[in-house]
Amino acid sequence: MRAMAQRSWKAGERLALVELPTPEPRKGEVRVGVRAVGVNPVDWKMRSHGPLRLAARVLGPRPPVVVGVDFAGVVDAVGPGVAGFAPGDRVVGGTDFSRRQRGSYADTVVVRADQLCAVPDSVDLTVAAALPVSGVTARMAVVDLGRIRRVQPAERRVLVLGASGAVGQLAVQIAASEGAFTVGVCSARNAELVAGLGADAVIDYGPGDALARARAHAPFHLVVDCVGSYPGAGCRALLSARGRHIMVAGDDPASALQLLVAPRRSRSILGRPTGRRLEPLVAAVADGSLRVSLAQTLPLTEAEEAHRLSRSGRMTGKLILLP
Ligand SMILES: NC(=O)c1ccc[n+]([C@@H]2O[C@H](COP(=O)([O-])OP(=O)(O)OC[C@H]3O[C@@H](n4cnc5c(N)ncnc54)[C@H](OP(=O)(O)O)[C@@H]3O)[C@@H](O)[C@H]2O)c1
Structure with a gap:
């Protein structure tokens, strides 16, 4: 071989x-x-x-x-x-x-x-x-660790930081398919793409503080960080009482610190693919609901x-x- x-x-x-x-x-x-x-x-x-x-x-x-x-x-x-x-x-x-x-x-x-x-x-x-790492991670972030199905539809609000990346694009679509009001943060060049994936609002991270502008759509049940450079405290400030900050890009010392500072609110994730975790993703691609x-x-x-x-x-x- x-x-x-x-x-x-x-x-x-x-x-x-x-x-x-x-x-x-x-x-x-x-x-x-x-x-x-x-x-x-x-x-x-x-x-x-x-x-x-x-x-x-x-x-x-x-x-x-x-x-x-x-x-x-x-x-x-x-x-x-x-x-x-x-x-x-x-x-x-x-x-x-x-x-x-x-x-x-x-x-x-x-x-x-x-x-x-x-x-x-x-x-x-x-x-x-x-699909394996990106899809499994996105689904775990929104559905499993994110527990989107445990909150009432009206409380389903999800902010995806890095919405144009491999994980982010899938997270936006999965959140939208779960009936969440979904906000994607990306650059201006990708705004149309992210809106087309089902985001209800898109924030361009170029001009100034994207988290401050996301406040207009808060409180979020989930802030899914697929970038890693957004401050943990700023992400948590946007959460509802039971909301979670999911650190997809969380393999650096600053993210590890968030787990110590706010272990219940900030969570890291390991998107390890298995056959069972891939099944709903493959099915969604097959029926056209996931692109x-x-x-x-x-x-x-x-x-x-x-x-x-x-x-x-x-x-x-x-x-x-x-x-
Ligand atoms: N925990 C896990 O199991 C797990 C699994 C998968 C990935 N990850 C980690 O998650 C991160 C994302 O992975 P990925 O595969 O999605 O990466 P990727 O596809 O390379 O992500 C790149 C995207 O990030 C966007 N971006 C860059 N800076 C941004 C900012 N400040 N705000 C908003 N968007 C920004 C870029 O958009 P522009 O070009 O328009 O800026 C680009 O579309 C990586 O750190 C990866 O290691 C972790």
Whole structure:
């Protein structure tokens, strides 16, 4: 099999195309021929810093380091005891370092069956590959951790900071589909896009304090921060009595501090994809109620360029790599 990998965990080492032995699926595992890979900021953060890098170094497989979580493809072999999947099935899923699995920047991955979700023929695998980390995180932020269904429809007000990003676009749509009055914060160039996703109001973060302008729409049941540079206290000031500030972009010391200062109001999140968590997202894409926008599609061998683009923080939608 072919993969884009670092030879070691050394920060700054470039990804290079490597040949690795193609693994056989063991009991409960499924081997997938990867057709598309979704790029997430964690893929490049893991190469340089952060708690996930530490966890992957300790818990993950030995180098060469194949980064990446999201993939969509076609099952090509199943291990003993796998009932739900067979060769030829179209699937989407996420790899998991904590299970000693290699990442998804490859033409082949081996994962456990519970990490996979079937993809109907009507859903393009390139689109499906955009869902695992971004979609699961967005849905967890709004529905699970955000508990949007526990409040009366009239109290369902959601503010999404970073509404034009991969997670933000999905969070806006999920919040709107739950009947929430949804406000998206983005730059002027993305205002039309975010309104088209179902946001009831859009705030351009360019001129001045976006949180101060969001006050006109408060109190919010949820403030979903997909950017990480908005002050925690400012986000919490916009919340209703039972509201929550969900820190999607919460892997820095300042966010960790928010958890100490306001552990009940500010919550961090880990959008770990599983088959079950992917099911409602794939179903929503299939029935047309959830739209995925792809920022750019590149060959897998251009993973370094994809990371350069993702690092810029200026992408509108999802970057996809094609093995
Ligand atoms: N906790 C988890 O499990 C989890 C899961 C997924 C992602 N994350 C984290 O969440 C963050 C977002 O991820 P992503 O994949 O959505 O990233 P992304 O797609 O790269 O987000 C980029 C978007 O952010 C917008 N943006 C930048 N600065 C902004 C600001 N000050 N206000 C409003 N919007 C702004 C940009 O719009 P403009 O170009 O118009 O400025 C761009 O559209 C990252 O830090 C990522 O690591 C965490």
